[in-house]
Amino acid sequence: MEIDFVIEKFILVTAIFAISLLIAMYSTYAERKVAAFLQDRLGPDRAGPFGILQPLADGVKMFMKEEVIPANANKWLFMFGPGLAMLCACIGTAVIPWGQDMMIGDRLVKLQVADINVGLLYIFGVIALGVYGVMIGGWASNNKYSLLSAIRAASQNISYEIAMGLSIIALLLVTNSLSLREIVAQQHGWHWNVLYQPLGFIIFMVCAFAETNRAPFDLPECEAELNGGYTIEYSSMKLGFYLFAEYINMFVSSTIMAALYFGGYNYPGMDYMAELLGPTWAPLFGTLIFFLKIFGFIFFFMWVRWTIPRFRYDQLMNLGWKGLIPLAIANIIITGIVIAIVNKF
Amino acid sequence: MESLSNKKKVLVSKPLNLAERLYLPAIASGMATTIGHFFKKPATIKYPEQVREFSINWRGMHSLKRDEQGRERCTACGLCALSCPAEAITMIAAERKNDEKHLYREEKYASVYEINMLRCIFCGLCEEACPKEAIYLDGPIVPADYLRKDFIYGKDKLVEAPLEVK
Numbered sequence: 001m002e003i004d005f006v007i008e009k010f011i012l013v014t015a016i017f018a019i020s021l022l023i024a025m026y027s028t029y030a031e032r033k034v035a036a037f038l039q040d041r042l043g044p045d046r047a048g049p050f051g052i053l054q055p056l057a058d059g060v061k062m063f064m065k066e067e068v069i070p071a072n073a074n075k076w077l078f079m080f081g082p083g084l085a086m087l088c089a090c091i092g093t094a095v096i097p098w099g100q101d102m103m104i105g106d107r108l109v110k111l112q113v114a115d116i117n118v119g120l121l122y123i124f125g126v127i128a129l130g131v132y133g134v135m136i137g138g139w140a141s142n143n144k145y146s147l148l149s150a151i152r153a154a155s156q157n158i159s160y161e162i163a164m165g166l167s168i169i170a171l172l173l174v175t176n177s178l179s180l181r182e183i184v185a186q187q188h189g190w191h192w193n194v195l196y197q198p199l200g201f202i203i204f205m206v207c208a209f210a211e212t213n214r215a216p217f218d219l220p221e222c223e224a225e226l227n228g229g230y231t232i233e234y235s236s237m238k239l240g241f242y243l244f245a246e247y248i249n250m251f252v253s254s255t256i257m258a259a260l261y262f263g264g265y266n267y268p269g270m271d272y273m274a275e276l277l278g279p280t281w282a283p284l285f286g287t288l289i290f291f292l293k294i295f296g297f298i299f300f301f302m303w304v305r306w307t308i309p310r311f312r313y314d315q316l317m318n319l320g321w322k323g324l325i326p327l328a329i330a331n332i333i334i335t336g337i338v339i340a341i342v343n344k345f
Numbered sequence: 346m347e348s349l350s351n352k353k354k355v356l357v358s359k360p361l362n363l364a365e366r367l368y369l370p371a372i373a374s375g376m377a378t379t380i381g382h383f384f385k386k387p388a389t390i391k392y393p394e395q396v397r398e399f400s401i402n403w404r405g406m407h408s409l410k411r412d413e414q415g416r417e418r419c420t421a422c423g424l425c426a427l428s429c430p431a432e433a434i435t436m437i438a439a440e441r442k443n444d445e446k447h448l449y450r451e452e453k454y455a456s457v458y459e460i461n462m463l464r465c466i467f468c469g470l471c472e473e474a475c476p477k478e479a480i481y482l483d484g485p486i487v488p489a490d491y492l493r494k495d496f497i498y499g500k501d502k503l504v505e506a507p508l509e510v511k
Contacts, residue, residue: 307372
């Protein structure tokens, strides 16, 4: 282990961490703006030009609030919950390949923190862990609303993880690899996986909405029935962590969808651009394209949230178990048959 | 029973068909609607900087009018007070002196004229009752205040500013 390797990774980790926090921060602003535009309003426009300082003002407000821990709450778990939610949200980006290998001077830099050969499984595990933050927080609050919300979150995530895993299996049949680096590299140019797995993509996307607790699957935090759900007893920055973790999760989900199905840093005409820009700037341009795709997905998340009303709980379960899981299994079978035929002839 | 008006509609709730059960077509049409609104002009009026225009039949704060020569039109007949359903208007009449002819149009005028803005319901009946065209509810919104006594507006607030004499 050379020292420059450590420095390189340290810089990369710091940059990715900072970028994902920044994007999550401005997602809160973007969410309010998108909501406003979709409803013929203006949205926040008082803090700074176009309200661009609004996330800072919100953050300061969160920090300044009084911190309340209910008397009958389990104090340690109560504090552990938001931390776990935040941790799980932040570590998901570690295996994402952000760009092609980049030449800086005569050094080849991988734009990926950890190139592990089961990157997809890692992400799947991290997403599955994410619900524990909600569950622990909801249970430790010692409040019936938050407990109900935690139960809802747990059952919802478990139900949709099955369909999500099945949709990924169909993807694996196409890619023959669990390594995210390889999956993205295979989608060179316009060979994006969404063209081979459109149904799988739709299933994956619906499940991603459910896993991030976003509308129309935001049952764990619905205001009307559960008074805000698992966040009901939380105040100050602990609440801020939960809300923030949701936006980081949204960013991570968008990243994964863009990487798995929409080609990551690949774009049509990338070979031409690689010759034009050289080995240093062409990968960065690919990263830029990647982020544009991610922002597109984040916008899509928000667009959906401000369009579709929340599912009822039984509708949610019906859709998950009777709709998505059979569809995902059918998708696997069809994909398998097609691949078998293609390989035979 | 048979419907006599022929307006009765019998609603039947059918089970969802396949397209409805998939949700996706309905979701797509909903998303098309919302994205249409994304590009529409916002209806917001940024209040402190922009003020929305009043409609032409808006009734706001009262003003006591002057005539072409800048004399107060009110003759303290009391019809406005009488017509007021909220009992918001009071006045004290006084007789015009000889040297006040440039101030008051009629021989009798209101030396005190008070409207209680907390009582007023802005119905505009005083405006209709006035035979001298002396009172109109053509002002802006009555501003907020802290004390009840400050809502009783006297002539200092109600009478129109005098005409500029050049």
